[in-house]
Amino acid sequence: MDELLRPAGVIRTHKKEAETDFFLREPTATASPSNPGTRSDTRQHKAPTTPEEALEILKDEPDYDSLIFVLTFLSQRKTPSIKSPTPLSAQLIQVLVSEIVPNYWAILIEDGHQSQKTKKSGLNPLLFCLSSITGVNAILVRLRALTQEAKGSNQPTQLKRPDVSLNLGILLDLLGRVLQPDNWLLEAYRVAVAGGEAPAKVRPRVQEIVSTVGGGRIVSLAAEAEDVLKNDSAGRNTDGVWLADSKQFTQWLGRNIVSLLRSDTGTDEKKFASDVFGKALRLGHYDVIITQLVSELVFTPAADPQVLGSLIGNLPQTEQRKVFFSVVTLLSTEYLDRFGRCESKESEQLISAAAGALKGILDSLEHGKRFLVEWLTGSSGAGIGEGVGIRRSVMAVISQGRDDLVTGLEKSLGQFGDQLYIRHSPMLQQEAHAQVLLLAAGYVHRQHPVKLAILLRTGVWLNAISNRLAAPHDRARFLGMVVGESLSGLVDKGEKRLNFKMEETNEEEGSWYKSLTGVSDVPGPLNPLFKAPTAVPQKTQKPPQKATAKPIPQPRQTGFIIEELSDGEAPEEDDIIPYAKPDSDPEDSDDDATLVRRDKPKAPVYIRDLIRYFRDTESYDHQKLALTTAPTLIRRKANYGTEVSEHADELASLLVGLSDKFEIDNFDDLRLQGMMAIVVAQPEKMGQWFAKTFFDGDYSVSQRASVLVVLGLSARELAGYETSGYAAAAAFPSKTLPERVEQLYIDDPSRHQTPALKPLPPNALDNIASSLTSTFLAPMAAAAADAATGPDVLKLSTFTSRLGNDNNTNPDDNSIQPTNPKIKYKTNPANRKPRVRAIPNTTAQLLSTSFFTPLTARFHAALYAASSNNRLRTILFQPHLLALYLKTLALLLHAAGPSTLALPHMTAELWRLLLNTSVRAHAVGDLSVTRAILFALVALLDVNEARMRDVCGELGREVVETQEWVAGVFGGLRGGDEGGEEEQVKALAAGVLVRLREGVEKYRLLMVGDLIGF
Known part of the structure; x- marks a missing residue:
C-alpha cells in the first residue's frame, strides 16, 4: 500500500x-x-525588464510566482514609478485592481501572514503599487460599480452574481490596507509634485488628492459597501471597516496632516495641508480633528505652536476665527476649567502655559489679536460657563499690545452698560464679561493709568453704572456695584472712591471679583501642558491579612443585675442565632456541579471599586453589581469623606456613556438613579457639569435626553417635591436602633421599613408635567362650570352639595392628582389648587445658579455661536429633545418656587427663550414642541401668580407677544378628538390664553408705556 x-x-x-x-x-x-x-510548468519565471513587459505578464493571467516577480519589479526604486500619473501606470493599476486582486487576494494575505519573518511577501509590493491617488481612485471606481450592481440585483427579475459580495469585502480590505499608513498623504503629495513639471500640471493633481481624501467620497462609498455586506444573506463579518466610520477616518486625516507638517515642508506643502484640513472640518467631526491637531502640535514636548498657527493661517478668515475659538475652548476644557477661581499655584502655571501656547499660535496669524478681542467681547460670552482661567490666559496675551488692550477695555465697558444687553443677555454671559472688564481694567491701570482715569470720566462709565443700578435683576445690580467699586478704587482716592456700603460686595464672592483687578499673568513656557491633568492619587490597598481569634473579654462583676425587657407580645428567643447549614446554600441546589460558581464578585463598598466595576465592560457581573449598588453607595458616601466629591466627574461620565451591552433588567432606571444620586450628593458642582455635558459632550440624542431627565428629577428631589426610596436605603445602620429596642418606641413596625423601590417610568417628566397642567387648569375649569350653571340665586343645591363634599374632603391632602386621558371639568373642591410650598432660599438659589442658568445660557451660546456648531444645533432642535429641554426648564422653575430671589431673572430668561424665533419655528406642525412651550408658559404663570403686576411691568412686550402667539395656536388647532393630543394641547392653550388676558386687562395701564410702538 x-x-x-x-x-x-x-x-x-x-x-x-x-x-x-x-x-x-x-x-x-x-x-x-x-x-x-x-x-x-514549461514556462521560465524571470523578472520583467520594462513596465510594458510587466503589463503583458499581468494581462496574460500569470501564476503566483510570476506575479511575485512582477510586483517586486514594479515596487523597485530604479524602475519608473508606477505611482506617477502616466497612461502606462494607469493601465497597470487597472489590471491589478480588476484582475489580480480578486483572484490572488486570499493567497496574498495568507502568504503575508506566513512569511513576515522568513521571506518577502507579495502583499507589501502590491500595496506599494496601489498606494497613490491613482490606485485609490481605481479601487473607488471598482467599489462603486460593484455596490451599484449589488443594489440593482435586489430586484426579483435580476440575478445576483455570487462573487459580488466577496469582491466588495476584498476591495474594502484592500482600501483599508492601502490607506493605513499615517504618512500616506505626504507620499501622495510628493508623487504628485515629482518630476519638476509646470505648476499648471501639478495643481490639478494636488486638487484631486484634496477632493478625494477630504471630500468624504471614501467614507460614503465604504459605508455604502459595508451596508450591502451587512444585508448580504451570507452574513459576512464586516467588523473593523474603519473607512466606513467618519470619526475614525477624520482621526486618520489628522494623523496624516501632523505627519505632513512635521516633515521638512515648504510653503506649498503647508498650503496643501491647510486645504486638506479645511476639507476635514466639514466631515462632521469638527472638535475631533482640532483636538487631535492641538494635542500633537501643541501639547507634546517636541511641538511648536507656530506650526499650528501657520496651518490655521492658510484657511479663509472666517474659518480661521472658528478654528481659533475651538482651540481656546479646548485649552479651557482640558486644563483650566477644573480649577474654578484659579487661586492655586498650579493654576497660575497652567494659565501662563496656556497663554504661551496662544501667543505661539498667534505669531503666525495676522488677525489673531483681533480674534481674541472679539472672543472676549462677542456674543459667545468669553467662554460662557467656563472658569476664569481661560479669560486670564487670553488677557495675558492681549496685554502684550497696547492698542488691543485698550480696545478690549472700551468694548467691554460699552457692552457692560448697554440696557438691551443687561435685559436680554444670560447671566452667565454677563458674569464672564464682568470678569473680562475687571481684568482689562487692571492691566490698563498698570500699563497706562492715565487712559483708565480718562475713561472713567466719560459718559460711557456713568451710563454703565446707572443702567446697572436700575436693572430689574439683583444679580445685574450686584455686578454693577462690584465693577463700580473696583474700578473707582483704582483711580479715585479717599472719599472720592465709590462705595455702595452693601454686604454683598464685601462678602467672599464680591471680594474675589474685586481681586481680579490685581491679577497679572504673562505668557510662559509650555512645560505644564505636556503633563496630563493631575488625578487624585489613590491609596494602595494592602493585601488582606488573615483574621486571628481574639479572646472575648469577660464583663466585670458588679452588684447590679441587668434584666432585658420585652414588649410582652413577641416570644422570647435565644440571643444566639445559629448559622444556616452549608447544604442550604442556593448555589448548591443545581444538580450540575459545573454550574456552581464560587468566584462571584462582591458588591463594591468604595467608590474606587465602583468605578473599576463600571470600567469592566466585558463582565456581566461587574456591570450589574455596579448598577444596582451605585444609587445606594453614592448616597451613603455623599456626606462621609471625600470619595464622592473627588470622583464625581468620573462617575458621571461613566454613567452617561454607559451602554446596555448585556441587556440588564431595569438598566435605564438604574442608570438614571445612579446619575441622580451623584447630582443630589454634589448639586452645586454636578448640576453645572451635567448642563455642560448636555451641550458639549459627544453623546447620542437618547443619552442627552437622559441628562435632562436626571436634572429635572434631581431638582424636584432637592426641592422636596419627590422622595427617592434610595435615600432611606442609604442611611447608615448606626443611625437606627436595634429592632427590639425600636419596638419600645414605635408602635407600628412597618413605619421604619424601607419603602419599595419602584422603577422610574420612561416618561417620568411627562407625567409630572401632566400633573402640573391639570393642577393649573382645574380652578379655571371649575370657574367656567360655575359660570355655565346660571345665576348664583339658583345654585343653592349646588352649594349644599359642595358643603357636603367639603366635609368629606381631607384638608391636608395636597397631593397632585394624576392627569386622566380625558379632562373632565367638575365643580369638585378636591380639584382646587394645592397650597404653595415655601422652598428655602438656599435650595432655590442652588437650583437657579447650578441647574437653570447653565442650561439657558449655554442654549443661547449654542444658538448664536459660529456655524461650526451646526451639528449641535441640529441635535438641540430635534423635536423630542427640544420638547424635553423646555419641559425640564419649566420643572426647574417650578421646583425653585415663588420664594426664590432670582425668580425675576429666571422668568425673563425662560420667557424670552420661549419666544425665540427658532424655538417657535420648530413648534409649527409639531404638537410635542407646541405642548412643551405651552407647559413652560403654564409654569411661568403658576410660579409668578403673586407677582403678575411685576411681570406685566417688566415683560410687557413679551406678555402681549405671547398672547398673540397662543391665540394663533388656539385658532389653528381643530380639536374634536376626545382625549386626543390635539384636544389636550388646545385645552392647554385655552388655559394659558385666559390667564394672559386676565393679566393684560388688569394691568393694561401699567403696560401702556412699554407697548408704545409695539
Missing part, C-alpha cells in the same frame, strides 16, 4: 496550453520534494 500513497504534484497550465488537447502535449516534469529543480 505504501507505493500507492505517492505525493502528487500540482500542475499549473497556461491559458494557451489549456486550449490544446491535453493528450497531445509533451509530458513535463512534475514538481516534487525530491526534485526541487523541476518546475510546475
Whole structure:
C-alpha cells in the first residue's frame, strides 16, 4: 500500500496550453520534494525588464510566482514609478485592481501572514503599487460599480452574481490596507509634485488628492459597501471597516496632516495641508480633528505652536476665527476649567502655559489679536460657563499690545452698560464679561493709568453704572456695584472712591471679583501642558491579612443585675442565632456541579471599586453589581469623606456613556438613579457639569435626553417635591436602633421599613408635567362650570352639595392628582389648587445658579455661536429633545418656587427663550414642541401668580407677544378628538390664553408705556 500513497504534484497550465488537447502535449516534469529543480510548468519565471513587459505578464493571467516577480519589479526604486500619473501606470493599476486582486487576494494575505519573518511577501509590493491617488481612485471606481450592481440585483427579475459580495469585502480590505499608513498623504503629495513639471500640471493633481481624501467620497462609498455586506444573506463579518466610520477616518486625516507638517515642508506643502484640513472640518467631526491637531502640535514636548498657527493661517478668515475659538475652548476644557477661581499655584502655571501656547499660535496669524478681542467681547460670552482661567490666559496675551488692550477695555465697558444687553443677555454671559472688564481694567491701570482715569470720566462709565443700578435683576445690580467699586478704587482716592456700603460686595464672592483687578499673568513656557491633568492619587490597598481569634473579654462583676425587657407580645428567643447549614446554600441546589460558581464578585463598598466595576465592560457581573449598588453607595458616601466629591466627574461620565451591552433588567432606571444620586450628593458642582455635558459632550440624542431627565428629577428631589426610596436605603445602620429596642418606641413596625423601590417610568417628566397642567387648569375649569350653571340665586343645591363634599374632603391632602386621558371639568373642591410650598432660599438659589442658568445660557451660546456648531444645533432642535429641554426648564422653575430671589431673572430668561424665533419655528406642525412651550408658559404663570403686576411691568412686550402667539395656536388647532393630543394641547392653550388676558386687562395701564410702538 505504501507505493500507492505517492505525493502528487500540482500542475499549473497556461491559458494557451489549456486550449490544446491535453493528450497531445509533451509530458513535463512534475514538481516534487525530491526534485526541487523541476518546475510546475514549461514556462521560465524571470523578472520583467520594462513596465510594458510587466503589463503583458499581468494581462496574460500569470501564476503566483510570476506575479511575485512582477510586483517586486514594479515596487523597485530604479524602475519608473508606477505611482506617477502616466497612461502606462494607469493601465497597470487597472489590471491589478480588476484582475489580480480578486483572484490572488486570499493567497496574498495568507502568504503575508506566513512569511513576515522568513521571506518577502507579495502583499507589501502590491500595496506599494496601489498606494497613490491613482490606485485609490481605481479601487473607488471598482467599489462603486460593484455596490451599484449589488443594489440593482435586489430586484426579483435580476440575478445576483455570487462573487459580488466577496469582491466588495476584498476591495474594502484592500482600501483599508492601502490607506493605513499615517504618512500616506505626504507620499501622495510628493508623487504628485515629482518630476519638476509646470505648476499648471501639478495643481490639478494636488486638487484631486484634496477632493478625494477630504471630500468624504471614501467614507460614503465604504459605508455604502459595508451596508450591502451587512444585508448580504451570507452574513459576512464586516467588523473593523474603519473607512466606513467618519470619526475614525477624520482621526486618520489628522494623523496624516501632523505627519505632513512635521516633515521638512515648504510653503506649498503647508498650503496643501491647510486645504486638506479645511476639507476635514466639514466631515462632521469638527472638535475631533482640532483636538487631535492641538494635542500633537501643541501639547507634546517636541511641538511648536507656530506650526499650528501657520496651518490655521492658510484657511479663509472666517474659518480661521472658528478654528481659533475651538482651540481656546479646548485649552479651557482640558486644563483650566477644573480649577474654578484659579487661586492655586498650579493654576497660575497652567494659565501662563496656556497663554504661551496662544501667543505661539498667534505669531503666525495676522488677525489673531483681533480674534481674541472679539472672543472676549462677542456674543459667545468669553467662554460662557467656563472658569476664569481661560479669560486670564487670553488677557495675558492681549496685554502684550497696547492698542488691543485698550480696545478690549472700551468694548467691554460699552457692552457692560448697554440696557438691551443687561435685559436680554444670560447671566452667565454677563458674569464672564464682568470678569473680562475687571481684568482689562487692571492691566490698563498698570500699563497706562492715565487712559483708565480718562475713561472713567466719560459718559460711557456713568451710563454703565446707572443702567446697572436700575436693572430689574439683583444679580445685574450686584455686578454693577462690584465693577463700580473696583474700578473707582483704582483711580479715585479717599472719599472720592465709590462705595455702595452693601454686604454683598464685601462678602467672599464680591471680594474675589474685586481681586481680579490685581491679577497679572504673562505668557510662559509650555512645560505644564505636556503633563496630563493631575488625578487624585489613590491609596494602595494592602493585601488582606488573615483574621486571628481574639479572646472575648469577660464583663466585670458588679452588684447590679441587668434584666432585658420585652414588649410582652413577641416570644422570647435565644440571643444566639445559629448559622444556616452549608447544604442550604442556593448555589448548591443545581444538580450540575459545573454550574456552581464560587468566584462571584462582591458588591463594591468604595467608590474606587465602583468605578473599576463600571470600567469592566466585558463582565456581566461587574456591570450589574455596579448598577444596582451605585444609587445606594453614592448616597451613603455623599456626606462621609471625600470619595464622592473627588470622583464625581468620573462617575458621571461613566454613567452617561454607559451602554446596555448585556441587556440588564431595569438598566435605564438604574442608570438614571445612579446619575441622580451623584447630582443630589454634589448639586452645586454636578448640576453645572451635567448642563455642560448636555451641550458639549459627544453623546447620542437618547443619552442627552437622559441628562435632562436626571436634572429635572434631581431638582424636584432637592426641592422636596419627590422622595427617592434610595435615600432611606442609604442611611447608615448606626443611625437606627436595634429592632427590639425600636419596638419600645414605635408602635407600628412597618413605619421604619424601607419603602419599595419602584422603577422610574420612561416618561417620568411627562407625567409630572401632566400633573402640573391639570393642577393649573382645574380652578379655571371649575370657574367656567360655575359660570355655565346660571345665576348664583339658583345654585343653592349646588352649594349644599359642595358643603357636603367639603366635609368629606381631607384638608391636608395636597397631593397632585394624576392627569386622566380625558379632562373632565367638575365643580369638585378636591380639584382646587394645592397650597404653595415655601422652598428655602438656599435650595432655590442652588437650583437657579447650578441647574437653570447653565442650561439657558449655554442654549443661547449654542444658538448664536459660529456655524461650526451646526451639528449641535441640529441635535438641540430635534423635536423630542427640544420638547424635553423646555419641559425640564419649566420643572426647574417650578421646583425653585415663588420664594426664590432670582425668580425675576429666571422668568425673563425662560420667557424670552420661549419666544425665540427658532424655538417657535420648530413648534409649527409639531404638537410635542407646541405642548412643551405651552407647559413652560403654564409654569411661568403658576410660579409668578403673586407677582403678575411685576411681570406685566417688566415683560410687557413679551406678555402681549405671547398672547398673540397662543391665540394663533388656539385658532389653528381643530380639536374634536376626545382625549386626543390635539384636544389636550388646545385645552392647554385655552388655559394659558385666559390667564394672559386676565393679566393684560388688569394691568393694561401699567403696560401702556412699554407697548408704545409695539
